[in-house]
Amino acid sequence: xxxxxxxxMLNGKSRKIKxxxxxxxxxxxxxxxxTQVVIEHNGQVIPRSETGAIxxxxxxxxxIILPVxxx
Amino acid sequence: xxxxxxxxxxxxxxxxxxxxxxxSGELMAxxxxxxxxEMVTVALRRADLSGKQDRxxxxxxxxxxxxxxxxxxxxxxxxxxxxxxxxxxxxEATQSSWLKLEIHPDPRYLLPDAVETxxxxxxxxxxxxxxLPYIHADPVMAKRLEDAGCATVMPLGSPIxxxxxxxxxxxxxxxxxxxxxxxxVDAGLGAPSHAAEAMEMGADAVLVNTAVAVAADPVxxxxxFKAAVDAGRAAYEIGLAPKRRxxxxxxxxxGFLNEK
Numbered sequence: 001x002x003x004x005x006x007x008x009m010l011n012g013k014s015r016k017i018k019x020x021x022x023x024x025x026x027x028x029x030x031x032x033x034x035t036q037v038v039i040e041h042n043g044q045v046i047p048r049s050e051t052g053a054i055x056x057x058x059x060x061x062x063x064i065i066l067p068v069x070x071x
Numbered sequence: 072x073x074x075x076x077x078x079x080x081x082x083x084x085x086x087x088x089x090x091x092x093x094x095s096g097e098l099m100a101x102x103x104x105x106x107x108x109e110m111v112t113v114a115l116r117r118a119d120l121s122g123k124q125d126r127x128x129x130x131x132x133x134x135x136x137x138x139x140x141x142x143x144x145x146x147x148x149x150x151x152x153x154x155x156x157x158x159x160x161x162x163e164a165t166q167s168s169w170l171k172l173e174i175h176p177d178p179r180y181l182l183p184d185a186v187e188t189x190x191x192x193x194x195x196x197x198x199x200x201x202x203l204p205y206i207h208a209d210p211v212m213a214k215r216l217e218d219a220g221c222a223t224v225m226p227l228g229s230p231i232x233x234x235x236x237x238x239x240x241x242x243x244x245x246x247x248x249x250x251x252x253x254x255x256v257d258a259g260l261g262a263p264s265h266a267a268e269a270m271e272m273g274a275d276a277v278l279v280n281t282a283v284a285v286a287a288d289p290v291x292x293x294x295x296f297k298a299a300v301d302a303g304r305a306a307y308e309i310g311l312a313p314k315r316r317x318x319x320x321x322x323x324x325x326g327f328l329n330e331k
Contacts (some may be wrong), residue, residue, distance in 0.1 A: 011117045067130055067141075067143065069099065
C-alpha cells in the first residue's frame with residue numbers, strides 16, 4: 001500500500017511530495033543535482049554527503065539554495 | 072610588489088572581484104581572468120524550481136574553485152540571524168569557510184548595520200568562519216571587528232554600486248592607520264582612479280564589481296582596474312612626494328635669459 005503524499009514547505013511555498021521521499025529524490029524530480037545545490041532541512045544545513053539519507057516528512061521546512069553571481 | 076596576506080593565505084593580486092551583473096557567465100570568466108584576481112564573491116539564493124534554470128544557475132561552472140578562492144556573501148540578510156543562516160549555507164554550497172559578511176536592511180542605500188554585523192561576526196568566528204565584514208567607514212567599528220577576530224575589515228568608499236568613489240576618505244585613512252588586519256575598500260569604486268586612490272592611501276586591497284561588470288567592455292575594464300591597483304600599490308610602497316602649499320620649481324633657478 002502506498003503512503004499518502006505529504007505536504008512540505010519548499011522554498012517558502014507549499015508542495016505535495018510522494019511518500020517516502022528522500023531529499024535526493026526531490027532534487028532529481030526538480031532537475032537539480034545534489035552537487036549543484038545545498039539543502040536546509042528544518043533549519044539545519046545538510047552536508048551534501050548526507051542528502052540521500054534525509055527523508056522528507058509532512059510539515060518539513062525545506063530550502064534548496066545555490067551559489068549565484070553576486071558582489 | 073609585496074603580496075597580500077589574509078588569515079595566513081597569500082595573494083599576489085590585491086583586486087578582489089564580485090561576480091554580479093555580468094551579461095553572461097563567459098564574459099564574467101574572461102573578465103575575472105583579465106583582472107588577475109584570486110578571490111571572488113558569490114551570493115546565495117533559492118534555486119529555481121520551475122524546471123527552467125536561470126543563467127546564474129551554474130555559476131560554479133564559470134568560476135573554478137581550484138583557481139579562485141570563493142567568498143560567499145550574506146547579501147539579502149537583514150539581521151545577524153539571517154546572515155548566520157546564509158553563511159552556513161554558503162559554506163556547504165561552496166566548501167569555503169571564507170565569508171563576506173554583509174548585513175544591510177535598507178535596500179535604498181544598502182548601508183551596513185553595525186550592530187547586527189558585530190553580533191553575526193562573533194557567532195560565525197566561533198563556528199570557524201574566516202570573516203571579512205563589509206562595514207561603514209567607521210574606525211571604532213573596524214577596531215571592534217578586528218578585536219573580535221575578523222580577518223579583514225572592508226569599509227565602503229560610497230554606497231554599493233553607486234560608482235561615486237571614496238567619499239569616506241578621512242575615516243578610511245584612520246582605519247588604515249589603526250588596523251592590524253588588512254583593510255579592503257569595498258563598494259562604490261566606479262573608476263580605476265578610485266581603486267588607485269584607495270591603494271595609494273595604503274588600503275591592502277579593493278573589491279570591485281559593478282564598475283567592471285556593467286562596462287561596455289568588462290574585460291578591458293577589468294584589466295584597467297588591475298593596472299590601477301598595481302600602480303596605486305606601487306606608489307604606496309614607494310611613498311608619494313610630500314604635499315606643499317607653495318610651488319617648488321622643478322627646473323633650475325639659474326641661467327634665466329633675463330638674468331643680469
